[in-house]
Amino acid sequence: MTYRVEQLNENHNLANFRCGNNGLDDWLHDHARTATGQGTRTYVLLADDGRVxxxxxxxxxxxxxxxxxxxxxxxxxxxxxxxxxAKLALADDLHGERLGSELLIVALDTTVEAARRAGGKLVVVDAIDDTAADFYLHHEFETVPGNPHRLVRKLSAVARALGQPWP
Ligand SMILES: CC(C)(COP(=O)(O)OP(=O)(O)OC[C@H]1O[C@@H](n2cnc3c(N)ncnc32)[C@H](O)[C@@H]1OP(=O)(O)O)[C@@H](O)C(=O)NCCC(=O)NCCS
Structure with a gap:
């Protein structure tokens, strides 16, 4: 199976996406398209058959x-x-195959590219729970003092890890 990432558009069918966390599912189903109008950019991971x-x-x-x-x-x-x-999630039937890490790399690549053009020092995540926070700690984020669910990583370090120029 090969996968590709596309910026969210009107042709993507979001209704059947399930990642194991209702909040992240509902956000994609009900809010992702509206959020685009409010300044957020959503990218979907697609399987060969077009499934999100x-x-x-x-x-x-x-x-x-x-x-x-x-x-x-x-x-x-x-x-x-x-x-x-702001969000990152993988379909629950695909957990445990390192696809989540691959998706995170694409997401970080996107943040580096955006920051190289428009500026930015840190990438920030708000983990939905302790398990999600552990996922980001595993990927070299650090928690901010007093908030174990808010994590940051320097974009310069991300760029270096990805072999990208900076800035
Ligand atoms: C979190 C999520 C994206 C991980 O994706 P995944 O493909 O299942 O991840 P994998 O189990 O294949 O693990 C990939 C790597 O991350 C590590 N990892 C995964 N979950 C982890 C956790 N909770 N704590 C620490 N490390 C974790 C694995 O050990 C593995 O590391 P390695 O490559 O060094 O061996 C996925 O499980 C998911 O979408 N969960 C529901 C939504 C969610 O929690 N999103 C988090 C963002 S708020």
């Missing part, structure tokens, strides 16, 4: 420098330009 088997959503963001740890926040302005990885 994953998605992620990104949006411009700022994060308060005071909320970061010393190492990440040192010397930072009060409002740090960032990219929010």
């Amino acid at each position: 088997v994953g998605y992620f959503a990104v949006a411009p963001h700022t994060i308060d420098g005071d909320a970061l740890s010393g190492r990440t926040g040192r010397g930072a302005p009060r409002h740090i330009p960032a990219i929010l990885l």
Whole structure:
């Protein structure tokens, strides 16, 4: 099976997507198209037959420098330009095959590309639960002090890991 990623459009059928988390399913079914009009960009992972088997959503963001740890926040302005990885989910019948990591790489690649053109220092995620937070910790994000579900990673480090130029 091969997979491809496309920016959400009116031809994608979202209704049957199930990832095991109702909030993430409902957001794709009911809010992703509206969110596009409000500034979020959603990308879907498609199987060969056109079935939507994953998605992620990104949006411009700022994060308060005071909320970061010393190492990440040192010397930072009060409002740090960032990219929010607002959602990421994979169809539940495909969990455990590392496709989630592949999707995360595409999502991070997208954030780096956006930040190289428009600016941004950090990628920020709000994990839906402890398990999701662990997934991001495993992928070299760090939690911000006082909020174990909010995690950040420097875009310069992401670019380096992906072999992309920066900035
Ligand atoms: C989280 C999710 C995207 C992971 O995708 P997946 O393809 O099932 O991930 P895999 O089990 O194949 O794991 C890929 C890698 O991440 C690691 N991983 C996966 N889940 C993890 C967790 N909860 N904690 C720590 N590491 C985790 C695996 O160990 C593996 O690492 P490796 O490549 O170094 O061996 C997927 O399970 C999902 O969509 N879950 C429901 C929605 C959700 O929780 N989204 C999170 C964003 S808020």
